[in-house]
Amino acid sequence: ILTERRQRRLEEYGRLPPGPRWWQLVTNIFQSGFAPHVSFAKLANKHGPIMTLWLGSMTTVVISSNEVAREMFKNHDIVLAGRKIYESMKGDIVNEGSLITNQYGPQWRMLRRLCTTEFFITSRLDAMRGVRTKCIDQMIKFMEDAGNSGTTSIDVGRFFFLMSFNLIGNLLISKDLVDPTSDRGAKFFYHAGKVMEFAGKPNIADYFTILRCLDPQGIRRKTQFHVRRAFDIAGGYLRERMDDIENGEERKKDYLDVLLQYRGDGVEGPSRFSSQTINTILFEMFTAGTDTTTSTLEWAMAELLHNPTTLQKVQAELRRVINPSNKLEEEDLDKLPYLNAVIKETLRLHPPLPFLVPHMAMDFCTMLGYHIPKETQILVNVWAIGRDPKTWKDPLKFKPERFLEPNMIDYKGHHFEFIPFGSGRRMCPAIPLASRMLPLTLGSVLHKFDWVLANGVKQEDLDMNERMGMTLKKAIPLKAIPCLYIKNIV
Numbered sequence: 001i002l003t004e005r006r007q008r009r010l011e012e013y014g015r016l017p018p019g020p021r022w023w024q025l026v027t028n029i030f031q032s033g034f035a036p037h038v039s040f041a042k043l044a045n046k047h048g049p050i051m052t053l054w055l056g057s058m059t060t061v062v063i064s065s066n067e068v069a070r071e072m073f074k075n076h077d078i079v080l081a082g083r084k085i086y087e088s089m090k091g092d093i094v095n096e097g098s099l100i101t102n103q104y105g106p107q108w109r110m111l112r113r114l115c116t117t118e119f120f121i122t123s124r125l126d127a128m129r130g131v132r133t134k135c136i137d138q139m140i141k142f143m144e145d146a147g148n149s150g151t152t153s154i155d156v157g158r159f160f161f162l163m164s165f166n167l168i169g170n171l172l173i174s175k176d177l178v179d180p181t182s183d184r185g186a187k188f189f190y191h192a193g194k195v196m197e198f199a200g201k202p203n204i205a206d207y208f209t210i211l212r213c214l215d216p217q218g219i220r221r222k223t224q225f226h227v228r229r230a231f232d233i234a235g236g237y238l239r240e241r242m243d244d245i246e247n248g249e250e251r252k253k254d255y256l257d258v259l260l261q262y263r264g265d266g267v268e269g270p271s272r273f274s275s276q277t278i279n280t281i282l283f284e285m286f287t288a289g290t291d292t293t294t295s296t297l298e299w300a301m302a303e304l305l306h307n308p309t310t311l312q313k314v315q316a317e318l319r320r321v322i323n324p325s326n327k328l329e330e331e332d333l334d335k336l337p338y339l340n341a342v343i344k345e346t347l348r349l350h351p352p353l354p355f356l357v358p359h360m361a362m363d364f365c366t367m368l369g370y371h372i373p374k375e376t377q378i379l380v381n382v383w384a385i386g387r388d389p390k391t392w393k394d395p396l397k398f399k400p401e402r403f404l405e406p407n408m409i410d411y412k413g414h415h416f417e418f419i420p421f422g423s424g425r426r427m428c429p430a431i432p433l434a435s436r437m438l439p440l441t442l443g444s445v446l447h448k449f450d451w452v453l454a455n456g457v458k459q460e461d462l463d464m465n466e467r468m469g470m471t472l473k474k475a476i477p478l479k480a481i482p483c484l485y486i487k488n489i490v
């Protein structure tokens, strides 16, 4: 009833984008097995590519076509560059240093400038090349040991997760956080994982204002508990670094050094960061970077094992270009178009953030003749856009070849039919890192090992269902056996 009343009141201000009534929405969500990207795509087929949903007290506009996405990012980028803050993200720990949850404005601009000019910039990424190689070598070693000479199956995603966590730890604070000898690292890893788990759960308090203070599922309480624990540990790393600096210890500059040496950018924002802000900045790089990378790599492996001809093609390219006894290096990536196409095709079918990170209208605006009220949540269904039959031939087929055509599109935010990293001002700032890490990791495991599905599962029987959490994951983790290639050819 409340939703109906609110709907009527808002409609008085102007014509809102069309959408289903609340009971149609509930039925649809139930029918789609709580996969909101699927159920919203089905609803969009009926109500159109710009659609209003009344999710309790949260008015939401869902965008489901490349044309409407173009309109949003080209003509309404600033006004729609706010962030919808979910209950799990609210706590006594203020998000003043958060790039992801800051509203568009001076604070956000300062944080964004800092990370694009000091963290994701090519010169620093080039200087940190050795760190990426080290983390991937370590992952290969862990896989080889766990695979037990091609006899034991491994949870493939778990190894990708450990690798990306360690890599980000090295880039930020020069530490191997998942080193088996580091108890603190293991604890940080545990709490960060828990934050991602709880923050990814559907929370009824997000949809009904009245339930906010009650936190009926305890999601805010649990998320914030683990955030606090992780921050305590990060605080310890920070104190150690201050001591190192005082003792004049020599080291390669990492992002923590950048944050500690920050003295204002002369444009806007504070003249130095508090330790609270530094903890937030560090912590959110883990949450933003690990799950997204892991799920993309796990889906890529699953699609390849599900499509053996494609697997053979990518391995043939790798083994033709790089001698099997050498290892894949970053400078080889330009010579591997098929490998790069496999990554793109994976991101088209399985964008880890199917709705991007939810945007919010900072003020009312009119888009394509429709009134968008202030504080509306905006979801861009990039999952549906990537599978739109009007754009893509055989949209559900895994066909990396489509990305080999001359002048084929890329994911840098200008081709609205393929925007897994978003577009416009809030687009992912980590593309320069991800575009190296993803093909390098996938290429390394395909070059080094041949892969066999666990328990004799046939390629056509591999379960390819999805599960929505913080990212869109494989519902059943991929299990496969790594068999050393070089041993096979001796």
Ligand code: HEM
Pocket (backbone or CB within 6 Å): 099, 100, 101, 112, 168, 284, 285, 286, 288, 289, 290, 292, 293, 296, 351, 352, 353, 356, 357, 358, 359, 420, 421, 422, 423, 425, 426, 427, 428, 429, 430, 433, 434
């Ligand atoms: C497969 C890899 C990745 C994908 C597909 C991806 C995708 C995205 C998407 C869709 C957004 C939101 C864009 C929007 O709201 O319009 C985003 C934001 C962000 N990503 Fe990524 N990401 C990836 C890897 C990473 C990594 C490795 C890091 C850091 C180490 C990272 C850091 C961030 C940050 C800090 C933001 C917030 C930007 C802002 O709000 O201004 N991402 N990413």
